[in-house]
Amino acid sequence: MNLQSLIADHFRLTEAERKGLKKLGIETAEDMLSHFPSRYGSVSEMRTIAHLAQGENSTVFGRIAKLEARKAFRSKMALGTAELVDDTGKIKLIWFNQPYLAKMIPEGVLVRVEGKVSQKRKANEFYFSNPKIERVEKIPMSAEASLFGTESDAHHLHPVYPETRGVSSNWLFHAVQKIIKTGALDFVKDQIPADILKKYSLPSRKTALIWIHAPKKEGDARAARKRFAFEEVFLIQLQKQKEKKLWKSESAFAIEKTDAQIAKFTERFPFSLTRAQQRAIEAISTDFQKGTPMARLLEGDVGSGKTAVAAATAYAVVSSRPEGQSFGNLQVAYLCPTEILAKQQFENFISFFSHLPINIGLITSSGCRKFPSKVNPHGATDISRAQLLKWVGNGEIPVLVGTHSLIQKSVKFKHLAYAIIDEQHRFGVKQRKALVHKDKIVPHLLSMTATPIPRTLALTIFGDLDLTLLDEMPPGRKPVHTEIVLPNERDATYEKIRRELKNGRQCYIITPRIDEPDPAKEFAVQAKSAKAEAKRLKEKVFQEYEIAVMHSKLKDSEKESTMEDFKDGKIHILVSTSVVEVGVNVPNATLIIIEGAERFGLAQLHQLRGRVLRSAHQAHCFVFTESKGRAVAERLVALGKAKNGFELAEYDLEQRGAGELSGREQWGVSDIAMEALQNLKMVEAARAEAARLISEDDTLSRYPLLAQHLAARAEEKIHFE
Helix, strand or coil: CCCCCEHHHHCCCCHHHHHHHHHHCCCEHHHHHCCCCCEEECHHHECCHHHCCCCCEEEEEEEEEEEEEEECCCCCCEEEEEEEEECCEEEEEEEECCCCHHHHCCCCCEEEEEEEEEECCCCCCEEEEEEEEEECCCCCCCCCCCCCCCHHHCCCCEEECCCECCECHHHHHHHHHHHHHCCHHHHCCCCCCHHHHHHCCCCCHHHHHHHHHCCCCHHHHHHHHHHHHHHHHHHHHHHHHHHHHHHHCCCCCCCCCCHHHHHHHHCCCCCCCCHHHHHHHHHHHHHHCCCCCCEEEEEECCCCCHHHHHHHHHHHHHCCCCCCCCCCCCEEEEECCCHHHHHHHHHHHHHHHCCCCCCEEEEECCEEEEECCCCCCCCCEEECHHHHHHHHHCCCCCEEEECHHHHCCCCCCCCEEEEEEECHHHCCHHHHHHHHCCCCCCCEEEEEECCCCCHHHHHHHCCCCEEEEECCCCCCCCCCEEEEECHHHHHHHHHHHHHHHHCCCEEEEECCECCCCCCCCCCCCCCCEHHHHHHHHHHHCCCCCCEEEECCCCCHHHHHHHHHHHHCCCCCEEEECHHHHCCCCCCCEEEEEECCHHHCCHHHHHHHHHHHCCCCCCCEEEEECCCCCHHHHHHHHHHHHCCCHHHHHHHHHHHHCHHHCCHHHHHCCCHHHHHHCCCHHHHHHHHHHHHHHHHHCCCCCCCHHHHHHHHHHCCCCCCCC
16 A cells, blocks of 8 residues: 555445545545544553542543434433443443433444543433444453553553544554555655754654654653654645745835825824834835835724724825826725625725725726715715726726626736735635736735734734734724623613613624524524524513624615614614624713634634724623533633633633634645644744745755645645635
């Protein structure tokens, strides 16, 4: 077997195993070897049933019996139950809201059970609550026997792999061992140059694969994980550094605007710029003058003033002439993830530029608008798409704000000099590339995000972007008062909100779901829904106030109408899903309830809380949770204490660990790389080595394996994550 051998050709797979492997992304032997353990168990964790203790996380082997899927007598909650038997006794297994687990394991088979031991209140009887369970071929004879099956291997650690339905950790362990025994590791080649491995005392790739899958001691496993974490961050950095060099080799419009000229424009703002905003504008202005395209990430909390920075720098562009011309304007494209946000930013730019002879356009899937209108010089008007495209194409509209419609091939600019992407992580690589490659001359690029990102993650994922932080809030903004609300405090919280509503304020209520969960679905999230909660509140709590619902399934016209009514004060309480997380700006809404807060990440909770930080009024965030777990409580306390999103992001990375940061889904990095992001020195070392190699030779002619790797990943010429 070699590294490219298909698993299906060498293993007899059931249909469930085929589906499970596909879900895990495992197709070849190399994929299997790259599926690393999430942790390691040891023989010392094994217990017999007679020696279990309440509150312990334990591993027990035994025979399964009395499997049953049923409903609890009083609560009618769906349960899966079973009994585990070994030579010393028996213990009950209970899976709450997971009755299907009782159907997955055949009666009478040998199993490995891992979980927390609980005790019934009224009886001296232990049980496992929601344990992990997997079928095994045999049971170790004693606590001294190895989990690998022989006495001589008792010193080994037992790898525990990320698993899925149909593919257990135990199955993966035996599959990996089978691949290793075939000699497949003899085909392993090392991508990291030998001098770098030596410099940072990292094992070779072959050694690291043995140590990570079959470590003899914890130190071996740690060294292997460190090596693979460094490797992934290094390869990402290598790609980013090459892209940065390519980007800087392009031509861009040189824009000469002095700080004094920009300051004259910002003097008209109805607020004073913070020092952080001034620094950001200066950094962007300096980039504009270089004649090579800027690539910068502007990161700041909700309400920190990113739009003002975008407007001030956009002024520098649209008040400049194309090179060699005494007429016309350079152009700006402003890309937004939602129609609500696009329309809001269109209005913002009108307020910033209304005193200047600058046309501003809006393009979305539902229509186009232009400011100023010939009929009404102080207002905008609807225009046809064809007319808008014509004016953009001949340069008559210097500023174009839009959603995905802005990046269609039919949208052509005459002198696009500056591309601004709002909440950039919501756009795919191809979408961003479509915007920055609309002309022969590459526009300067400003990506903006309110998502709190740990510094190490920003240095890695955005390695091709220069980073600017808005770490100050506008003067007069009071921190949001955040309160964690226990179930028995709900009524008192509603009274606090009623007092604020009587004073003219408005309230958001955020729920994890749109509709009530389907009781017939096994994996349905048991949480409050927007529709049902709005109905309950109107009938039983806030009868005297107007309540509306907002969620992603509504038509754009319905969302827009609802938001307009909320802005105008016709709606007092808006019950919504997290669709309001980005871009919604209602200064009078100073109250927010977040239901089921344990189901949201800290970064998302922080962004939701930022919805009420839009005015000088004291804002309040009430965090409702049904969970009594210590970990959830600690996270929510951190939410209340954190001064800003950056602090919260670092806490999230440190406390929640790699597996819970949604790295693979959100950022495109593996869990092991997310572990590396807890180590700033490692990230900086990987970045420095990657930059050195690219600066010496961006073709990597001395390192063909690295060159092949980059070629395989370089499907996009310019790849902004």
